[in-house]
Amino acid sequence: MPLNKLIRDGDNQDLTNERFKSTFDTDLMASELRGGPEKLARVRELRDEITKRGHLFEVIPSAHRTRIERIEDVSKLTKNMMEILPEIADVTSNFEMITVLRDVIGIEGFPLAIHSLMFVxxxxxxxxxxxxxxxxxxxxxxxxxxxxxxxxxxxxxxxxxxxxxxxxxxxxxxxxxxxxxxxxxxxxxxxxxxxxxxxxxxxxxxxxxxxxxxxxxxxxxxxxxxxxxxxxxxxxxxxxxxxxxxxxxxxxxxxxxxxxxxxxxxxxxxxxxxxxxxxxSHPKVGYTTMLYMRSEMIYHQSQYLAMALIIAIRYSAVRRQGEIQAGQPEVQIIDYQTQQYRLLPGLARCIAFITAAETVRSMTENCFKGLAHGNSELLADLHNLSCGLKAVVTNQSSQSIDQARQACGGHGYSDASYMPTLFTSAIAACTYEGENIVMLLQLAKYLMKAMAKIDGSSEELGVLMQYLKNEKSSKDNELICHFEHIARQRVHHAYRQMKSLETSGINKDVAFTSCSVDMAKAARAHTKLFIANGFVERCQQVKEPEIRKVFDDLLELYLCYELSEMALDLSLDGYLSSEGVYDLRHRIYEAMRRLRPNAVSIVDSFDICDRELRSVLGRRDGHVYENLIKWAQMSPLNQKGLPHVEKYLKPMTNSKL
Missing domain, CATH: 2.40.110.10 (Butyryl-CoA Dehydrogenase, subunit A, domain 2)
Structure with missing residues (x-):
C-alpha cells in the first residue's frame, strides 16, 4: 500500500506521481502534526459528521456574493452549525469547536468569532x-x-x-x-x-x-x-x-x-x-484575554500558512511551464529551484509556527492556572513573549502566504485560488490585537530591563534571558548558537545606544524612542531565537525514524534560511566568515533538494480537506483547469436574466469620437 494515503484513481497523474515518491506514511505525519492519533481520529470523525449534514452548509462561493449576502450566508451557516453542534461535538472543547468552525465557516469570520475567542x-x-x-x-x-x-x-x-x-x-x-x-x-x-x-x-x-x-x-x-x-x-x-x-x-x-x-x-x-x-494582585491580570487571543492567533496564522502551502505546492506539481533542457517536455514548476525557494522555507516556517503555538498555548494555560491560585510569576514573561511572537509570526506568515500566492502565477490572484482570502485574513493580524511594531517595542522594553539587571550584576534573569549574559553558548546545536549570537548582539547594541544617550543627559524614555528601530530589531531576534529553540526541541521528540528525517530537513532549512536573512549580523563583527555565510546558503539548497520529493506528501499531511481548503487550485484530485472553468461559470455575470453592462456600452459602438 502506498505511504501517501491520499492517492485515488482518476486523479491528476502528475500529482499521483508526486505522492508515490513519499518516504513516510502520511497518516503518521498527520498524527504528529495534529497532536497525536486520538486528535487526528477525532478531526476525521467530526469531518464525517459534517459531511453527513452537508446540505445544511451549502452556500454559493463567497467571491460571487455581495458583502450583505456574505454576512447573511455566514449567519445562516452559524445558525445551522449551532443547532447540530451538541449532536457531533463537545462544545466546551476549544479544539473541537475550531475544527468544526474551519470546516463549516472557513477563515473569513462569522458572527460568533470574537464571541468565542474573546467574549466567552x-x-x-x-x-x-x-x-x-x-x-x-x-x-x-x-x-x-x-x-x-x-x-x-x-x-x-x-x-x-x-x-x-x-x-x-x-x-x-x-x-x-x-x-x-x-x-x-x-x-x-x-x-x-x-x-x-x-x-x-x-x-x-x-x-x-x-x-x-x-x-x-x-x-x-x-x-x-x-x-x-x-x-x-x-x-x-x-x-x-x-x-x-x-x-x-x-x-x-x-x-x-x-x-x-x-x-x-x-x-x-x-x-x-x-x-x-x-x-x-498583579497590574497585568486584566491582560488575560489579550494573552489568550495572541496564543490562539499564532496557531491560526500557522493554519493559514499551511492552507496556502497546500494550494501552492499541489498546484506547482500540476502546472507545467517552460523547459529546463531544449526539446524536452514542459516541466513541473516545482522542479525549478526558484519555485522551491519561494515555497519550501515557508513550509519550514509553518512547522516552526505550529510548534511555537503549541508551546505558548501550554504556557498560557499554566499562567491562568497560576493566576487562579494567586501566582502571577509567569504573567510578565508570557505577556512580553506573546508580544514578540504575535509580531514575528503574523509578519512572516503574511510574507510566506504572499510568496505562495505569487508562486501560483496569475491563477493565485484569482479568488478561485482562495489565496487572496488567506492573505488578507493573515495580514489583518499584523495590526489587530496590537500593531506589530508597538508589540516589538513592548518586548524591547522588557529586554532592556533584563540588560539593566545584568549591568547591576543581578542573577535574577528568566530562562529565556540567560543567553544575554553568556558570550559563548552552552548549546550543542551550532545553528542555535548563531541565533543566540545575533540576539545577544542586537540587544546589547540597542542597550548601549540607549545608555549612551541617557549619559549625555537625554531623558530615558526619549532615549528609548530614539533607538526604537534597533529596539525592534533586538525584539525580533529574541523572538526568532525562541521559535528556533522550540523547533529544535520539537524535532527531538519525534520517534518515528522516517518522520524524524523529514522534520530534521525542515529544521535545517528553517534555521539556515532565517540565519541567512540575518547574515549581516553574523558577519558584521567577524563572528562568521563570508565562507560561513555561503555555507548557510548551500545548506538551504541541499535541504530543499532533500525535501523536494516529499513536498506534496508533507502538505497532504496537514490533513485539510477540500471543503475546508475552499481552493480550486489546491484540490486533492489536482484537476485544476476543469474546476477553474466550472468555478468561473458560477460568476453572476454569466447568469441569464441579470443586468449587464452591454446596455450602457453597446450604444457607444456608434460613437463618433
Whole structure:
C-alpha cells in the first residue's frame, strides 16, 4: 500500500506521481502534526459528521456574493452549525469547536468569532463565580452574542490612553458609561456592527474623580428580541475593509448609559457598594484575554500558512511551464529551484509556527492556572513573549502566504485560488490585537530591563534571558548558537545606544524612542531565537525514524534560511566568515533538494480537506483547469436574466469620437 494515503484513481497523474515518491506514511505525519492519533481520529470523525449534514452548509462561493449576502450566508451557516453542534461535538472543547468552525465557516469570520475567542474567555477568566453563574452559560449557548470592545477611534494599542469612562455613582449603585469625545468611540470590534447583543467594554474606572485605569465591564447594547440599540447606546457597522468582509466590524458610543455596579467584572478588581476599590494582585491580570487571543492567533496564522502551502505546492506539481533542457517536455514548476525557494522555507516556517503555538498555548494555560491560585510569576514573561511572537509570526506568515500566492502565477490572484482570502485574513493580524511594531517595542522594553539587571550584576534573569549574559553558548546545536549570537548582539547594541544617550543627559524614555528601530530589531531576534529553540526541541521528540528525517530537513532549512536573512549580523563583527555565510546558503539548497520529493506528501499531511481548503487550485484530485472553468461559470455575470453592462456600452459602438 502506498505511504501517501491520499492517492485515488482518476486523479491528476502528475500529482499521483508526486505522492508515490513519499518516504513516510502520511497518516503518521498527520498524527504528529495534529497532536497525536486520538486528535487526528477525532478531526476525521467530526469531518464525517459534517459531511453527513452537508446540505445544511451549502452556500454559493463567497467571491460571487455581495458583502450583505456574505454576512447573511455566514449567519445562516452559524445558525445551522449551532443547532447540530451538541449532536457531533463537545462544545466546551476549544479544539473541537475550531475544527468544526474551519470546516463549516472557513477563515473569513462569522458572527460568533470574537464571541468565542474573546467574549466567552473573558467571562471565564475575569468574572467572579456569581457573575459566571449569571452570564457564562447564556454566552456558551448563544442566547447572548458578545464581542470585546477595547480599541477606540483615536486609541488602539496604547491602552492607557483610552477615553471611555465608567463613573461610579454610589447613590444608585451604578456605573455611568460615557463616550466623552469623538475619538473615544469604540471602533473595530468584530460582530459589533449588526450581530452582537452584548459587549465586554474596556473603560476607565472613575471613583470620586479618581481614575483607576482601564477595567472590563459586561454591557447589554441591543434588545435581544428586536436587536434595536438600547437607549443611550450608539452602535453600527464601519463598512468594507481590505478583507474579512464576512465580519461586521463596528463602532460603539454611549450617552451617560447606566449599568449595575456588579456588571464590572470582579474576579481580580473590585468596587464595593460604598465605592471602595480593591486592586488586582498583579497590574497585568486584566491582560488575560489579550494573552489568550495572541496564543490562539499564532496557531491560526500557522493554519493559514499551511492552507496556502497546500494550494501552492499541489498546484506547482500540476502546472507545467517552460523547459529546463531544449526539446524536452514542459516541466513541473516545482522542479525549478526558484519555485522551491519561494515555497519550501515557508513550509519550514509553518512547522516552526505550529510548534511555537503549541508551546505558548501550554504556557498560557499554566499562567491562568497560576493566576487562579494567586501566582502571577509567569504573567510578565508570557505577556512580553506573546508580544514578540504575535509580531514575528503574523509578519512572516503574511510574507510566506504572499510568496505562495505569487508562486501560483496569475491563477493565485484569482479568488478561485482562495489565496487572496488567506492573505488578507493573515495580514489583518499584523495590526489587530496590537500593531506589530508597538508589540516589538513592548518586548524591547522588557529586554532592556533584563540588560539593566545584568549591568547591576543581578542573577535574577528568566530562562529565556540567560543567553544575554553568556558570550559563548552552552548549546550543542551550532545553528542555535548563531541565533543566540545575533540576539545577544542586537540587544546589547540597542542597550548601549540607549545608555549612551541617557549619559549625555537625554531623558530615558526619549532615549528609548530614539533607538526604537534597533529596539525592534533586538525584539525580533529574541523572538526568532525562541521559535528556533522550540523547533529544535520539537524535532527531538519525534520517534518515528522516517518522520524524524523529514522534520530534521525542515529544521535545517528553517534555521539556515532565517540565519541567512540575518547574515549581516553574523558577519558584521567577524563572528562568521563570508565562507560561513555561503555555507548557510548551500545548506538551504541541499535541504530543499532533500525535501523536494516529499513536498506534496508533507502538505497532504496537514490533513485539510477540500471543503475546508475552499481552493480550486489546491484540490486533492489536482484537476485544476476543469474546476477553474466550472468555478468561473458560477460568476453572476454569466447568469441569464441579470443586468449587464452591454446596455450602457453597446450604444457607444456608434460613437463618433
Amino acid at each position: 474567555p473573558t467571562i471565564q477568566n475575569q468574572a467572579d463565580e456569581e457573575q459566571i453563574e449569571l452570564w457564562l452559560m447564556d454566552a456558551i449557548q448563544g442566547k447572548i452574542i458578545g464581542t470585546y470592545a477595547q480599541t477606540e477611534l483615536g486609541h488602539g494599542t496604547n491602552l492607557s490612553a483610552i477615553e471611555t469612562t465608567a463613573t461610579f455613582d454610589p447613590s444608585t449603585d451604578q456605573f455611568i458609561i460615557h463616550t466623552p469625545t469623538t475619538t473615544a468611540n469604540k471602533w473595530w470590534p468584530g460582530g459589533l456592527g449588526s450581530c452582537c447583543t452584548h459587549v465586554i467594554l474596556v473603560a476607565n474606572l472613575i471613583i470620586d474623580n479618581k481614575n483607576y485605569g482601564p477595567h472590563p465591564f459586561f454591557m447589554p447594547i441591543r434588545n435581544t428580541q428586536t436587536y434595536l440599540p438600547i437607549p443611550g447606546v450608539r452602535v453600527g457597522d464601519i463598512g468594507t475593509k481590505m478583507g474579512i468582509n464576512c465580519v461586521d466590524n463596528g463602532f460603539l458610543g454611549f450617552d451617560n448609559y447606566r449599568i449595575p455596579r456588579r456588571n464590572m467584572l470582579m474576579k481580580h478588581s473590585k468596587v464595593s457598594k460604598n465605592g471602595v476599590y480593591t486592586a488586582p
